[in-house]
Amino acid sequence: MTGDAVTGDAGLDEAVALLGPWLPQQHWFTGARTGQVGVRVVSASLLSDAEPRLWHLIVEATHDDGTGLVQVPLSVRPERADRLDHVHLGLTSDGHVYDALHDKDATTALLSYFDTGTQAPEGLTFHVEPGAKIPFGERSLVLPGEHQNTNLAYGDVARLKVFRMIEPGLNPDVELHEALTAAGCDLIAPLFGRIDGQWRDGSGTTHTASLAMLQEYLTTASDGWAVATASVRDLYAEGDLHANEVGGDFAGESYRLGMATARVHETLAEIKETSTLTPAEVAGLIGAMHERLDTAVGVVPELEPMAAQLRVHYDTLHDRQRAIPAQRIHGSYHLGQVLRTVHGWKLIDFEGQRELPLAQRGLPRSPMRDIAGMLRSFDYAAQHLLVTDHPPEDPAHDQIVYRAREWAQRNSDSFCAGYRAASQTDPDDEVELIRALEVDIAVVEAVFEARHRPSWLPIPLSALERFAG
Numbered sequence: 001m002t003g004d005a006v007t008g009d010a011g012l013d014e015a016v017a018l019l020g021p022w023l024p025q026q027h028w029f030t031g032a033r034t035g036q037v038g039v040r041v042v043s044a045s046l047l048s049d050a051e052p053r054l055w056h057l058i059v060e061a062t063h064d065d066g067t068g069l070v071q072v073p074l075s076v077r078p079e080r081a082d083r084l085d086h087v088h089l090g091l092t093s094d095g096h097v098y099d100a101l102h103d104k105d106a107t108t109a110l111l112s113y114f115d116t117g118t119q120a121p122e123g124l125t126f127h128v129e130p131g132a133k134i135p136f137g138e139r140s141l142v143l144p145g146e147h148q149n150t151n152l153a154y155g156d157v158a159r160l161k162v163f164r165m166i167e168p169g170l171n172p173d174v175e176l177h178e179a180l181t182a183a184g185c186d187l188i189a190p191l192f193g194r195i196d197g198q199w200r201d202g203s204g205t206t207h208t209a210s211l212a213m214l215q216e217y218l219t220t221a222s223d224g225w226a227v228a229t230a231s232v233r234d235l236y237a238e239g240d241l242h243a244n245e246v247g248g249d250f251a252g253e254s255y256r257l258g259m260a261t262a263r264v265h266e267t268l269a270e271i272k273e274t275s276t277l278t279p280a281e282v283a284g285l286i287g288a289m290h291e292r293l294d295t296a297v298g299v300v301p302e303l304e305p306m307a308a309q310l311r312v313h314y315d316t317l318h319d320r321q322r323a324i325p326a327q328r329i330h331g332s333y334h335l336g337q338v339l340r341t342v343h344g345w346k347l348i349d350f351e352g353q354r355e356l357p358l359a360q361r362g363l364p365r366s367p368m369r370d371i372a373g374m375l376r377s378f379d380y381a382a383q384h385l386l387v388t389d390h391p392p393e394d395p396a397h398d399q400i401v402y403r404a405r406e407w408a409q410r411n412s413d414s415f416c417a418g419y420r421a422a423s424q425t426d427p428d429d430e431v432e433l434i435r436a437l438e439v440d441i442a443v444v445e446a447v448f449e450a451r452h453r454p455s456w457l458p459i460p461l462s463a464l465e466r467f468a469g
């Protein structure tokens with residue numbers, strides 16, 4: 001079924017009616033959270049008629065801020081299941097409706113379509129990578145944390161990332177995982193398969209979108225942010241010691257992370273298009289940074305007094321004599337996008353900047369942007385205790401400010417040294433470009449923090465004050 005406001009299935013229509021109030025309560029919903037949400041079904045596929053019945057829906061949600069496409073698998077059960085109370089949407093004449101990704105009986109059925117002998121319903125295509133280990137029959141668990149999508153672990157074998165807010169086109173997370181897997185890159189979790197959706201719009205045009213990707217589950221993974229901030233806590237607990245003197249020193253990890261980053265960049269440059277930014281593209285990059293700052297000043301007034309000095313960093317790029325090489329990069333690189341495993345660092349989440357349309361996220365960019373992103377993240381890791389545990393009124397605040405700079409500098413230097421060791425590019429030769437990109441990223445962070453975590457706003461603001469000199 002595609003393209004109709006009403007699905008033709010009375011029970012399903014009742015389920016669709018439940019989505020309006022439910023969607024704005026979901027943390028991954030990027031639309032307006034207040035006001036009415038109108039829901040129009042774009043495609044509906046019945047994936048299982050057994051109990052629980054499993055529907056796959058793509059809906060267009062219209063809200064006060066615009067419209068967006070949302071992927072919503074629903075399970076329908078004749079009896080209420082207490083263990084699923086937290087994802088209960090309501091009751092229809094067909095039964096109780098649940099968010100199917102939390103319903104282990106339903107997600108097993110979803111996985112079964114990766115079997116090449118099983119015909120998927122119209123509107124969904126399941127692709128399997130050569131040699132992939134699909135854990136058929138394994139039960140799933142939703143990974144904890146308020147992520148942008150819904151992530152399932154099937155046993156300790158596979159992870160299914162189900163994109164929630166979708167867009168026609170190939171998601172760069174799928175695209176780059178597929179390409180890096182084919183290239184034998186061992187710095188990512190290899191892709192096992194992907195799910196695509198197809199639907200026709202009112203004019204008869206067919207659209208395809210990435211819906212989900214299945215990849216190896218990294219059983220020994222620790223989040224990079226967690227590992228780095230444990231090191232920061234260790235340092236701050238030792239009043240008199242320097243970063244290189246405490247047990248939890250992170251500099252070796254930063255060095256290896258720099259090497260891993262360089263190797264992934266190198267592989268991406270081999271397997272994907274590369275270019276050199278034309279003068280017009282450099283001017284476009286500088287113009288876009290100025291525009292982001294213009295917008296940011298409207299959201300974060302504290303930026304106004306330093307804006308002119310920040311712009312100087314952007315404008316140095318006008319005078320640059322050397323070309324800026326561009327290629328596919330990670331695009332939204334920070335410590336939360338890397339996992340430490342017993343086999344070393346692995347890079348995850350190549351979706352890029354979610355606020356940009358897919359087509360723009362696929363454009364070649366300077367790999368220095370990823371370096372700048374990670375340097376910003378070292379600053380965040382070093383400073384976050386200043387907003388959580390040691391605010392300005394704390395007697396230890398000033399000393400921690402000093403030590404935070406020391407930790408961030410030590411790990412930034414180490415990261416760049418690791419990058420240099422594994423790359424043709426020395427970050428020390430790109431100081432001005434990296435600084436301009438750090439300023440740009442910190443400006444975006446200031447807007448993000450003002451909107452989502454106001455108490456963390458001092459982190460990017462203090463960095464910007466420093467950059468403004």
Ligand SMILES: Nc1ncnc2c1ncn2[C@@H]1O[C@H](COP(=O)(O)OP(=O)(O)O)[C@@H](O)[C@H]1O
Binds near residue numbers: 147148159189217221
């Ligand atoms: N291959 C993997 N194996 C184990 N855990 C993973 C894997 N990939 C991601 N994760 C976990 O899932 C979390 C969310 O992953 P991510 O791709 O960033 O999703 P989202 O875009 O929804 O935030 C990560 O922070 C990490 O803890």
Ligand SMILES: O=P(O)(O)O[C@H]1O[C@H](CO)[C@@H](O[C@H]2O[C@H](CO)[C@@H](O)[C@H](O)[C@H]2O)[C@H](O)[C@H]1O
Binds near residue numbers: 225378
């Ligand atoms: O998760 P996304 O890639 O969509 O990025 C957004 O959220 C990030 C926080 O989860 C935010 O990152 C900022 O905070 C991190 C610590 O929580 C820090 O490691 C990053 O360096 C810092 O940018 C990111 O800015 C935002 O776009």
